[in-house]
Amino acid sequence: VAVVIYNNVPGQGLFSGTVGTIKKEQVATLGVTYEQGTKWAQALKEGASFNATAWVDSYVKNARTLNIIAQTTAGDPENVVMLGAHSDSVTAGPGINDDGSGSISLLEVATALTNYTVNNQVRFAWWAAEEEGLLGSDYYVSQLTPEENSKIRVFMDYDMMASPNFAYQVYDANNEVNPPGSGELKQLYIDYYNSQGVNHTLIPFDGRSDYDGFIKNGIPGGGVATGAEVIKTPEEAELFGGIAGIPYDPCYHELCDDTNNVNYTAWILNTKLIAHSVATYAASFEGFPE
Ligand code: PHE
Ligand code: ZN
Numbered sequence: 358v359a360v361v362i363y364n365n366v367p368g369q370g371l372f373s374g375t376v377g378t379i380k381k382e383q384v385a386t387l388g389v390t391y392e393q394g395t396k397w398a399q400a401l402k403e404g405a406s407f408n409a410t411a412w413v414d415s416y417v418k419n420a421r422t423l424n425i426i427a428q429t430t431a432g433d434p435e436n437v438v439m440l441g442a443h444s445d446s447v448t449a450g451p452g453i454n455d456d457g458s459g460s461i462s463l464l465e466v467a468t469a470l471t472n473y474t475v476n477n478q479v480r481f482a483w484w485a486a487e488e489e490g491l492l493g494s495d496y497y498v499s500q501l502t503p504e505e506n507s508k509i510r511v512f513m514d515y516d517m518m519a520s521p522n523f524a525y526q527v528y529d530a531n532n533e534v535n536p537p538g539s540g541e542l543k544q545l546y547i548d549y550y551n552s553q554g555v556n557h558t559l560i561p562f563d564g565r566s567d568y569d570g571f572i573k574n575g576i577p578g579g580g581v582a583t584g585a586e587v588i589k590t591p592e593e594a595e596l597f598g599g600i601a602g603i604p605y606d607p608c609y610h611e612l613c614d615d616t617n618n619v620n621y622t623a624w625i626l627n628t629k630l631i632a633h634s635v636a637t638y639a640a641s642f643e644g645f646p647e
């Protein structure tokens with residue numbers, strides 16, 4: 358996957374220091390080429406004004422990055438259970454909760470799985486460049502032949518498993534509008550949280566994580582999360598504990614998303630949930646729509 362990476366380190370790169378009145382913020386203009394970035398840099402040095410809403414504040418270059426995909430050798434390859442977490446972070450910080458947490462959960466479950474047999478093949482993905490616009494997962498789905506696409510019976514997204522001020526959030530999948538099976542997956546998560554005696558809330562598919570390419574291409578999908586920049590409400594503090602009036606993850610996309618920025622209660626419970634989801638569908642897709 359070829360992607361454009363914005364090196365956002367202050368003091369490094371073409372735009373640093375001398376951007377004048379231009380707003381210094383991380384640009385979201387994927388598709389800007391190095392040549393274009395260089396042109397902007399030149400113009401800025403000459404004091405030209407530009408009619409644009411976002412500006413690169415440092416060096417732009419092309420980079421290559423890779424999805425990591427691993428699957429069981431055993432199990433029916435015609436019926437694949439797939440799950441993913443993203444291995445990249447934003448440049449602003451180390452991304453330990455987002456999404457080191459999900460990445461480690463998947464490693465843990467993959468390791469544990471070596472002690473079990475599976476009836477259906479299980480495929481793990483550690484996506485690249487999620488933060489640059491879901492590039493790794495979208496590319497992966499775009500490269501599937503119709504036949505390979507139809508073999509993936511479900512995709513489960515695990516992005517942000519351990520937010521410090523967590524909520525247990527389940528994507529509100531619906532078989533009427535999402536690929537059939539998405540609703541069954543949602544119910545599996547709800548049943549699991551109920552079985553553990555914890556509350557949950559439902560969140561919409563807003564296209565902000567790697568399930569997006571799957572459900573848009575007919576593959577049943579869903580996932581759970583523990584919350585990003587949104588402020589926890591008093592009602593949610595009743596349901597989950599934690600602190601109302603501050604974000605689920607106060608260090609979301611910041612430098613402080615480090616190894617202190619994880620809640621172990623949420624992380625462990627969600628890792629067990631992930632294990633349960635894998636165990637369920639690796640054993641059987643009975644009752645799950647074709
Ligand atoms: N996927 C987002 C990110 O990596 C986090 C997120 C997930 C935000 C789901 C909202 C809903 O930054
Ligand atoms: Zn993120």
Ligand code: ZN
Binds near residue numbers: 443456487516517
């Ligand atoms: Zn994320």
Ligand code: ZN
Binds near residue numbers: 632633634636
């Ligand atoms: Zn179980």
